Amino acid sequence: MKVSKFTHGNPDSDGEINFELEAMIENESDHDIEFVYYSWLIVNENETSVLGGNYEDDSVFIGAKDSGSISLISWDRVHKDAFASGNASESTAHAAVTTYRREFVKVGTIDVPSKPGEMTSIDKKISLGGAAELMGISCLRNKDDDDGNMDLVFAAGVKNTSDDYISRVQITMKAMDQRDAQIEEDVRAETLPPKAITTIQPYMWGLAPGKMKNGQFVVTASVFLPIESYTAEATPVLSND
Amino acid sequence: MIVETGTEKDLIIRHLKEVYSLGCKFEQLNRSVQSNSSTFEITENVLVDDLLNFFIGLGFHCRIYNSEGLTIPFGLTLKEAKKYTGERSDDYDFQQLLNTLNTISESTDYSDIEWAKRLFVRAFKKAKNLGEKELVKKILEELLEENDKFTDSDYKEVIKLTENFN
Numbered sequence: 001m002k003v004s005k006f007t008h009g010n011p012d013s014d015g016e017i018n019f020e021l022e023a024m025i026e027n028e029s030d031h032d033i034e035f036v037y038y039s040w041l042i043v044n045e046n047e048t049s050v051l052g053g054n055y056e057d058d059s060v061f062i063g064a065k066d067s068g069s070i071s072l073i074s075w076d077r078v079h080k081d082a083f084a085s086g087n088a089s090e091s092t093a094h095a096a097v098t099t100y101r102r103e104f105v106k107v108g109t110i111d112v113p114s115k116p117g118e119m120t121s122i123d124k125k126i127s128l129g130g131a132a133e134l135m136g137i138s139c140l141r142n143k144d145d146d147d148g149n150m151d152l153v154f155a156a157g158v159k160n161t162s163d164d165y166i167s168r169v170q171i172t173m174k175a176m177d178q179r180d181a182q183i184e185e186d187v188r189a190e191t192l193p194p195k196a197i198t199t200i201q202p203y204m205w206g207l208a209p210g211k212m213k214n215g216q217f218v219v220t221a222s223v224f225l226p227i228e229s230y231t232a233e234a235t236p237v238l239s240n241d
Numbered sequence: 242m243i244v245e246t247g248t249e250k251d252l253i254i255r256h257l258k259e260v261y262s263l264g265c266k267f268e269q270l271n272r273s274v275q276s277n278s279s280t281f282e283i284t285e286n287v288l289v290d291d292l293l294n295f296f297i298g299l300g301f302h303c304r305i306y307n308s309e310g311l312t313i314p315f316g317l318t319l320k321e322a323k324k325y326t327g328e329r330s331d332d333y334d335f336q337q338l339l340n341t342l343n344t345i346s347e348s349t350d351y352s353d354i355e356w357a358k359r360l361f362v363r364a365f366k367k368a369k370n371l372g373e374k375e376l377v378k379k380i381l382e383e384l385l386e387e388n389d390k391f392t393d394s395d396y397k398e399v400i401k402l403t404e405n406f407n
Contacts, residue, residue, distance in 0.1 A: 002353055004344040024341050026356065058312050059327060063334055067360055069341045170310045187264055187310045205255075222310070 001025050001097055001230035004069065007239035008088035011080040017088045019051075020239065021073035023095060023232060025062060031101035033062040035224045037167050038097040040072050045090040050082035056167060062099075070097070088236055096231045100167055100224040103129030107171075107219040112212045113141035113152070128223045131162040132169060132192065137219060150207040156200045156219075158192060166192040168224045173202040178214035183207065192223075242283045246299060256283065257305065261323045263313065268302045285320035289313050335373065338364045342377065346384040354391055357384065358399050365403035 002024045009018040021040065027033050039054035053076060062068035072095055080086045105128050111120045119140045126134040135157040142151040156171045170189040174182050186202040242256045250267050257263045281295040289305055293315065296303040305313045311327040330336070342364055345357050361381050368374040378400075385396045 002356065004341070005347075022344060024344070056312075058310070059314065061329060061333065062337075066334060066338075067341055067363070068337045069344060168310075172308075172310065185308050186258075187306065187308060189266070189306075189310055206259075 001095075001232050003093075003095070003232050003234040006093060006234040006236045008091070008236040009239050011087065015080045016077040017080055017083075018075065018077050018239075019073045019088070019093075019236065020071075021093055021095065021234070021236075022069055022071050023097065023230075024067060024069050025097065025099065025230065026067045027062045027064060027099065027227070029101075029227050030064050031227055032064055033060060033068070033099040033227060034058070034102040035100035035167060036060050036070060036097055037100070038070070038072050038095065040093055040095040042078065042088075042091050042093050044083050045085065047092070050091070051076060051078040058168075072097070089238065091236060093234050093236070094231070095234070096229065098165075098167070098229040099227045101227050103131075103223050103225060105129070105134075105221045105223075107134060107137070107221050110137060110139050110154075110217040110219060112150075112175075112209075112215050112217070113139060116141050116143050122219065126221075128158065128169065128221055129225055131160065131164060131225050132166060132223050133159045133161050134221060135159060137171075139217060144209075145206065147206075148209070149205070150209055150212070152204045152207065154202040154204075154217075156202070156221075157197060158190075158200065158221075159197045160192040160194055162225075163194045164226050165194060166223055166225060168222075169198065169200070170222045170224075171200045171202060172220045172222075173204070174218045174220075175204060175207060175212060176216055176218055177211055183211055183215070244281045244283060244295070246279050250301075253283075257319075261285075261319045262308060263319070263322055264306045264308075264310070266304045266306075267296070268304075270297065270300050270302055283319070285323075286318050288315070289317050289319065289322055290315035292319075332369075335364070335367045335369075338367060339376065339380070342380045342384075346380050346387060354395055357391065358395060361399045362402050365399075 004024045005022040007020045011017050035058050037056045041052040042050055044050050107126055108122050113120050119138055121138045123136050128134055137156040140153050158169050160166055168189050169192050172187045175184040177183055184204055188200045188202050190198040190200055192198050254265050257265045293303055307325050313322040313325055364377045384391050
């Protein structure tokens, strides 16, 4: 990772200084980058922390063996009093970026519970990219609402069987009618530290039983697995803007 | 929908799902409520950024996402967010590479010349027509002009490496 742009502005009328930081990543792996987690810290001339942030970005795409830019700081500001000199020219940014690939898995289908109190399920363990294990999924039909519509609670337990930090594990649940037309959907995601377990609970409400007669819930999962971690340090230059 | 300090998050989640087909996940921030405004009206013209900032004022971080789980860009309104697919154009890779090359050429002290050369060769390879090739060449010439570390022999080396690309 190379810092391609790190600028600071002059203090504005409120004394706030604006920073912009961009970095370039060369993806030397055989996987496409589809997610990044990044964090940064700005220290003043005494190397004391004055501003920081950590974010995730799932809009990024850098193909295998390709390069791309990512914006790490775009509108973050710190007051000039954080610097003895009153400006940010002697500050330093410390940045860390981890890139992730996406593994997509077609999990299977779940029947629609025929009456309140009934539960349907997928009763098997499913590997998610070799790094996590989906411990089956249940679908419990609660008491119907006052309009006679279904209220459904799903539970999908996922174990991280690897030593990697899985930044996002995502379950997508689509309610399909008997003609395979989509009626409703719900997508939920959680983070999953190494060896940890999480339970993802999609939820559907207001589903008319008639519409879902002979229908099914189609389940897919994605896990975002780390490719590479990078760190960089940089000193800003005064922005031309 | 009018959101107030005490509005149940579940009601907000349901509203965004039912009206805008958007998912929403809240995380409690480790700080007290500092909002300047105690109410916020959610309409189709509201910017995602404004909504998220209102939630931050209430002490919550919120991620708003589409049916593929992709985070909605901050600059979209809820009406635009409803249609957001995150699709990339056919020349997305090339455009991204051009952005990177522009950043390199704008920097007067970019020092990793070998990497820059590699990126330019890659861009020439990805260019699909004469116009795109000319665009890459123009940025390469700007780099030669602006950056003392990028020498004439570096320029000639890139041109030589790419002259056989169709």
